[in-house]
């Protein structure tokens with residue numbers, strides 16, 4: 001298996017909440033950035049939500065729309 005898990009993370013973001021999503025793939029706390037990107041030249045995707053929002057964050061790290069899920073996990077064999 002690649003990534004953190006083979007399905008998306010369902011996250012309920014609250015109004016005004018800022019979430020830093022890992023884009024480097026090294027986080028031990030995916031899909032969230034844990035600072036492990038240091039030295040990679042890759043930065044997290046930081047999103048502030050202006051309304052309560054249901055988010056499906058990529059778990060497999062293969063989405064073309066990272067940090068969000070695009071359904072690519074359905075095509076990956078474990």
Ligand code: FES
Nearest residue numbers: 023024033036037
């Ligand atoms: S740990 Fe991956 S972007 Fe921060």
